[in-house]
Amino acid sequence: MDLLMSDVRLFVKAVEVGGLTQAADALSVPKASASRQLKRLEALVGHTLLHRGAGRFGLTGEGREFLSTAKEVLEAVNQALSRLSDTNEALTGQLRISVPGYLGRELLSSHLSGFMAAHPLLKLTVDVNFDRVDLFREDADVAIRVGLEGCEDLVARRIKRQILVLCAAPWYLERHPVIEKVDDLAGHYFLTCGPERQAMEMVVPGLDREYIVRAAGVFRANDPELLLRLACSAGGIALVPLLCAKAAIQGGSLVTVLPSFELMPEELNLTYLPARRNTRKIRAFVDFISKALEQA
Structure with a gap:
């Protein structure tokens, strides 16, 4: 009995998505065929690779040992196929990009037309979202993320490194004591995308260290544009990307708080699955956007 790459690919996908049925859907394989493929692979290996039953799904000891080798095999095959197909032929098919809303509008919009012009036969789809997309479970080929959490x-x-800014409406600041140093931020209301803390605290990421400020109130949201709207209505001091706040600051509806205080920038990362590192359309997009943003 010969080893079939389709069987190995199904096994790895089942582990990634947490089920044989889900793997069959992701790979467009009939569910009955998926079960036969896994049994065929287990017969060839000589061991049960996955526990599966009512409410139970997981790797066996032998499955865990085989998984690392299976991933290496798929990676090697994908790289070989990519090298063989790496020609000057035009890119075709679809490229799906997942990006937080404000980054899609403020960062990518001015560059995507150039990429589309360079690859007119490639269908480009941008999914705007506020939650992190799981690339192992979703259809997205590439995702732009803030930070490296969850990218292991x-x-x-x-x-790109994203500059952050503390900003507030002038009439909010007029009703509160003058802010001249970080300690003066204590007792204010804050608007942030940062993680929740048990106490009523605000984390201000200084360039030298994190400052923990005791706040009068903290409002959290995963949408910086919502925070800006609240800040403009005198809801508090917003910690947001300068990319989002620039227009409001230039228009005078918001002013920078502690303009001489340096905040630690956030890293914007373009992420994709290791097995797809040599996919031509992904590599083309990564190279194009990286170069475009370096010059921006």
Whole structure:
């Protein structure tokens, strides 16, 4: 009995997505065929690779040992296929990009037309979202993320450092004591995308260290544009990307708080699955956007 790459690919996908049925759907394989493929692979290996039953799914000891080798085999095959197909032929098919809303509008929009012009036969789809997309479970080929949290199993390429700013409406600041140093931020209301803390605290990421400020109130949201709207209505001091706040600051509806205080920038990373590192359309997009943002 010969080893079939389709069987290995199904096994790895089942582990990634947490089920044989889900793997069959992701690979467009009939569910009955998926079960036969896994049994065929287990018969060839000589061991049960996956526990599966009512409410139970997981790797056996032998499955865990075989998984690392299976991933290496798929990676090697994908790289070989990519090298063989790496020609000057035009890119075709679809490229799906997942990106937080404000980055899609403020960062990518001015560059995507150039990429589309360079690859007119490639269908480009941008999914705007506010939650992190799981590339192992979703259809996206590439995702732009803030920071590296959750990227341990992905290829992550830094494409830009995002400047942060503390800002508030002038009439909010007029009703509160003058802010001249970080300690003066205590007792204020804050608007942030940062993680929740048990106490009523605000983390201000200084360039030298993190400052923990005791706040009068903290409002959190995963949408910086919502924070800006609240800040403009005198809801508090917003910690947001300068990319989002620039227009409001230039228009005078917001002013920078502690303009001489340097905040630690956030890293914007373009992420994709390791097995797809040599896919031509992904490599083309990564190279194009990285170069475009370096010059921006």
